[in-house]
Amino acid sequence: MGSYILIVSLLLVACEVNNPDPDQEPDQDSIPVIQPDPEFFFKIGNNLYYRYSDLELYDSSAHILYFKKNHPEFEENSQSVFSVIINSDTIYKGDFWPMFRSDTPTRVYIHTWPFWLQNYALWIENRYNIKPDLRNDPVIIQAFKDRNLLHSGINLVINSLEVTNTQVTFSFTITNKGHSALLIMDPDKMGINLFHYYTNGLIFRKTSDGSLFSVKVPSQAPSPNNIWKIDWLTKLNSNETKTFYLIYPLNSQIAAGEYTVTFVYPGFHLQVSKDQLIQDDARIWLGDVRAYVRKSI
Numbered sequence: 001m002g003s004y005i006l007i008v009s010l011l012l013v014a015c016e017v018n019n020p021d022p023d024q025e026p027d028q029d030s031i032p033v034i035q036p037d038p039e040f041f042f043k044i045g046n047n048l049y050y051r052y053s054d055l056e057l058y059d060s061s062a063h064i065l066y067f068k069k070n071h072p073e074f075e076e077n078s079q080s081v082f083s084v085i086i087n088s089d090t091i092y093k094g095d096f097w098p099m100f101r102s103d104t105p106t107r108v109y110i111h112t113w114p115f116w117l118q119n120y121a122l123w124i125e126n127r128y129n130i131k132p133d134l135r136n137d138p139v140i141i142q143a144f145k146d147r148n149l150l151h152s153g154i155n156l157v158i159n160s161l162e163v164t165n166t167q168v169t170f171s172f173t174i175t176n177k178g179h180s181a182l183l184i185m186d187p188d189k190m191g192i193n194l195f196h197y198y199t200n201g202l203i204f205r206k207t208s209d210g211s212l213f214s215v216k217v218p219s220q221a222p223s224p225n226n227i228w229k230i231d232w233l234t235k236l237n238s239n240e241t242k243t244f245y246l247i248y249p250l251n252s253q254i255a256a257g258e259y260t261v262t263f264v265y266p267g268f269h270l271q272v273s274k275d276q277l278i279q280d281d282a283r284i285w286l287g288d289v290r291a292y293v294r295k296s297i
Contacts, residue, residue: 036088037049037051037088038087038088039051039052039053040085040088041055041084041085041086041143042065042082042083042084042085043082043083043085044073044074044077044080044081044082044096045077045080045081048073048077050067052143052147052149054067054068054069055067055068055149056068056149057149057150057151058144058149058150058151059151059152059153059178059285059286059287060136060141060144060150060151060152060153061152061153061154061155061177061287061289062123062153062267062285062286062287062288062289063123063124063125063126063135063136063287064117064121064122064123064124064286064287065121065122065124066120066121066277067120067121067122068120069120069274070118070119070120070274071119071120072119074115074119074122075112075115075119077096078096078098078112078113079095079096079097079098079112080095080096081093081094081095081096082094082095082096082110082122084134084140086139086140086143087143091134091137091139091140092107092108092134092135092137093107094107094108094109094110094124095107095108095109095110096109096110096112097109097110097111097112098112098113099111099112099113099114100113104128105128105130106130107130108124108125108126108130108133108134108135109124109125109126110122110123110124110125111123111125114270115270116269116270117269117270117286118270118272118273118274120274120277121286123269123286123287151178151179151180152177152178152179153176153177153178153182153285153287153289154174154175154176154177154178154182154184154236154265154285154289155174155175155177155289156172156173156174156263156265156289156290156291157172157173157175157291158170158171158172158261158263158291158292158293159171159172159173159243161202161261161293161295163254163295163297164250165250165253166249166250167247167248167249167250168202168215168247168248168250169245169246169247169248170202170245170246170247170248170263171243171244171245171246172243172244172263172265172291173241173242173243173244174236174241174242174243174244174265175236175239175240175241176236176237176238176239176240176241177239178238179238180238180281180282180283181235181236181237181238181281181282181283182235182236182282182283182284182285183230183233183234183235183236183279183282183283183284183285184233184234184236184242184267184285185198185232185233185234185265185266185267185268186232186233186234186242186244187244187246188244189231189232189233189234190232191220192217192246193217193218193219193220194219194220194222194232195266196216196217196218196219196220197219197220197221197222198266198268199264199265199266199288200214200216200264201214201215201216201217201248201263202214202215202216202248202261202262202263203215203261203262203263204254204259204260204261204295205259205260205261205262206255206257206258206259207257207258207259207260208257208258213254213255213259215248215250215254216248217248217249226270226271227271228268228271228272230279233284235282254297255297256297257296257297258294258295258296258297259294259295259296259297260292260293260294260295261292261293261294261295262290262291262292263290263291263292264288264289264290265288265289265290265291266288267284267285267286267287267288268284268286269286269287272284272286
């Protein structure tokens, strides 16, 4: 996530956390007995349950659960296990994962320390492409859909990628796949340098040996770095699209070969509070989505 993550990462000391097995059941005498309830959809640890009635929406593009109110206890459970439950059956489990840990998640996770969103939302991530990825399991999607809680968010498509000796010309399209209006980051309004404070550029991974080549521009941090401005954003109504064109200068030529190219389209994170999320009739889109394209050079 570009400079934003790098700054935070440098402030944290990497160390191994000596935790017990996160799935190990604690002393049963200390846990209140909670009967199965088909209206429970989310559990933290062994005794914090959340009902569909607590939820405002689920954005399936960014895998973010938005709750109707703030929940300070989300941040207090910094190293807990969470479970997604449908009709009293656990569909999958994940971990609240502090950034200072030096080991790697083995399943989906919610970042803590820092907590990437304010505590009215939970962002369930899978940066390591762990399989199976059940975050949008059909059973989960149907349960949210039946209760009018499903929002499809945005879709990212890479349209073109042209590479010369001196630059990379790149275009992509964002589509609002949901049924309500969204506000998205607009690199034309922000300027390419500020836009790239919130994301990396293009990552070229060579298929033959896995070597990486980064194509990016210098980033420009906002001041202060936790602000956002409405004039950085573009409104997309349901099913509306917006296409952007970016040019990346090359300091050195990309070696010939076959590549997988990754682009991450960003939204805001913890900058947006609960009372700022809705602007007029549109919701500020949070999180990020990524797209890949194969390219022969």
